[in-house]
Amino acid sequence: MPDQLLFAIEVTLNGLMAGVLYALVALGFVLIFKASGIFNYSQGVMALFAALTLVGIMEGQVPFAHLINAVFGTELHHFGWHVPALAAIVLTMVVMIALAWAVNRFIFRHLVGQAPIILFMATIGLAYFLEGLGDLMWGSDIKTLDVGLPQGINLWIDETTYEAFGYGFFIDNLDIVATIIAALLVAGLVLFSQYTKQGRALRAVADDHQAALSVGISLNFIWVLVWSLAGFVALVAGIMWGAKSGVQFSLSLIALKALPVLMLGGFTSIPGAIVGGLIIGVGEKLFEFLVGPLVGGATENWFAYVLALIFLVFRPQGLFGEKIIERV
Amino acid sequence: MLDGGESFTTPDGRTIGGVLMEMKHITLRFGGVTAISDISFDIREGEIRAIIGPNGAGKSSMLNVISGFYKPQEGEVFFRGEKRGPVKPYQVAREGIARTFQNIALFEGMTVLDNVMTGRITHMRTGLWRQALWWGPAQAEEVENRAQVERIIDFLEIQAIRKTPVGRLPYGLKKRVELARALAAEPKLLLLDEPMAGMNVEEKEDMSRFILDVNDEFGTTIALIEHDMGVVMDLSDRVVVMDYGKKIGDGTPDEVRANQDVIDAYLGVAHD
Ligand SMILES: Nc1ncnc2c1ncn2[C@@H]1O[C@H](COP(=O)(O)OP(=O)(O)OP(=O)(O)O)[C@@H](O)[C@H]1O
Ligand SMILES: [Mg+2]
Numbered sequence: 001m002p003d004q005l006l007f008a009i010e011v012t013l014n015g016l017m018a019g020v021l022y023a024l025v026a027l028g029f030v031l032i033f034k035a036s037g038i039f040n041y042s043q044g045v046m047a048l049f050a051a052l053t054l055v056g057i058m059e060g061q062v063p064f065a066h067l068i069n070a071v072f073g074t075e076l077h078h079f080g081w082h083v084p085a086l087a088a089i090v091l092t093m094v095v096m097i098a099l100a101w102a103v104n105r106f107i108f109r110h111l112v113g114q115a116p117i118i119l120f121m122a123t124i125g126l127a128y129f130l131e132g133l134g135d136l137m138w139g140s141d142i143k144t145l146d147v148g149l150p151q152g153i154n155l156w157i158d159e160t161t162y163e164a165f166g167y168g169f170f171i172d173n174l175d176i177v178a179t180i181i182a183a184l185l186v187a188g189l190v191l192f193s194q195y196t197k198q199g200r201a202l203r204a205v206a207d208d209h210q211a212a213l214s215v216g217i218s219l220n221f222i223w224v225l226v227w228s229l230a231g232f233v234a235l236v237a238g239i240m241w242g243a244k245s246g247v248q249f250s251l252s253l254i255a256l257k258a259l260p261v262l263m264l265g266g267f268t269s270i271p272g273a274i275v276g277g278l279i280i281g282v283g284e285k286l287f288e289f290l291v292g293p294l295v296g297g298a299t300e301n302w303f304a305y306v307l308a309l310i311f312l313v314f315r316p317q318g319l320f321g322e323k324i325i326e327r328v
Numbered sequence: 329m330l331d332g333g334e335s336f337t338t339p340d341g342r343t344i345g346g347v348l349m350e351m352k353h354i355t356l357r358f359g360g361v362t363a364i365s366d367i368s369f370d371i372r373e374g375e376i377r378a379i380i381g382p383n384g385a386g387k388s389s390m391l392n393v394i395s396g397f398y399k400p401q402e403g404e405v406f407f408r409g410e411k412r413g414p415v416k417p418y419q420v421a422r423e424g425i426a427r428t429f430q431n432i433a434l435f436e437g438m439t440v441l442d443n444v445m446t447g448r449i450t451h452m453r454t455g456l457w458r459q460a461l462w463w464g465p466a467q468a469e470e471v472e473n474r475a476q477v478e479r480i481i482d483f484l485e486i487q488a489i490r491k492t493p494v495g496r497l498p499y500g501l502k503k504r505v506e507l508a509r510a511l512a513a514e515p516k517l518l519l520l521d522e523p524m525a526g527m528n529v530e531e532k533e534d535m536s537r538f539i540l541d542v543n544d545e546f547g548t549t550i551a552l553i554e555h556d557m558g559v560v561m562d563l564s565d566r567v568v569v570m571d572y573g574k575k576i577g578d579g580t581p582d583e584v585r586a587n588q589d590v591i592d593a594y595l596g597v598a599h600d
Pocket of ligand 2: 387388389430
């Protein structure tokens, strides 16, 4: 096989893996948007907050240590214990569910029936609040997250491909694990929404609030449920990204990658988020590989947005959205 | 003959029981508009109760009060002998009151089958975690409720469109699917807001037959709003007549038809 083709295959594989993670983040947006019409600007910060909380719990950090020390003149920093990764993940999820409950109880329950732009503004406020809360609880220093996921080049793939093609593919173990977990999660969410009572209730609320109420669905319950699911998705995304590049503010920027995915896939389509994520993941890696050298590189920064723009012009409803024709 | 608490038998042989739902001195205002003004009436177990009146009379508002969508400023609601506190619509649904809407409220993106399945939500008891993990009881429950839903789909003769997304159906069939979803809840009280509006004669006949069959076979108590006087007279045991938010008549179809206030309202005699 010619070298160019082999490189292209390797790039495509890596792109697919990045794409699955984009899809995961986009899914967090889609869940909340479908059920409540809220475009949740704070999705990225939720991932950061979840990762910070996870590290904090694992390391036995005292939450709000700075605040407590400043007020009481104490010198608390650590409880002096370490929590195993799995237990810490469960505890973090409890925190994310509590957050979902609080967000509904104290913000969105009071904004029912408001215009979408007002709901959107509220999520911007929430994003800054969460960012500050994360800092205050766990400190603003860069942290490393190690939940025991394998890292580094996968030797088996490297050797097998080397023997077959004379060129060893470089594929990171972490990427493989992340892809598998994200794919399972996405599949699980799809099955949940398709075949369970709560999943059906979730789709019902997404479709028509009045009708949902009339069959006995509590909107508040569903909203807490979708925010919890979004929190879960954020936690998983936070773990993947955090394991790769450390837990710091830039982690919240993964949400920016989800935006073009949403424009491609449509804001309300779960399959759209998945396919959109894969297209963007593969597209940006391949484009960088094929066209990057000709234009001086760094195309990954803008490729996704340009693709999304082209889509907006020719298919504004996204890949899977139905064309909306105004009734006149 | 209808104001005692005891049960009796109608001319066509159905048994009408005691009071199921009682509205006492209900008043509902929207800003300056008084949609319902001091109205009292009851609905008895097993009967078909019609609410009629000209456009804007407050009929839908009354149905919305019964189903908990609107909160009256004054008055009391009793269901199965108990006074209702401040409830949300979904809690009313869980008490056994199902409804349809004047402007059809279906889940357009879901199939007919899924729409009707949502009607079973109040009957499905397994919690979130078991549902999420598709644990034994959750699965059995799904199968059991699915069977019930299939019976209702057969009953309303919509087998052919089971897997069709509701958004693609014509108006008349949507109305029927909405009825199916309400029936799936096996309600104690079924509220129908203009179930035949916008239908052709044939569709109206079908719908009338279904309403009678539901009442007859399942013994479901039904309160319905309808404009077509012929239909109302054929279907209902008792009729409440509203005009400008007030109750102007209440009784059997024959009594109501003979009521001078009702005749005036329908002939458009000037209000003073
Ligand atoms: N949600 C609402 N907000 C403000 N006003 C309302 C609302 N719902 C009903 N009204 C007003 O209450 C009055 C009664 O309306 P309602 O819909 O109950 O009448 P109706 O008898 O069902 O009429 P129709 O036969 O046209 O359906 C009308 O004046 C209407 O404008
Ligand atoms: Mg009406």
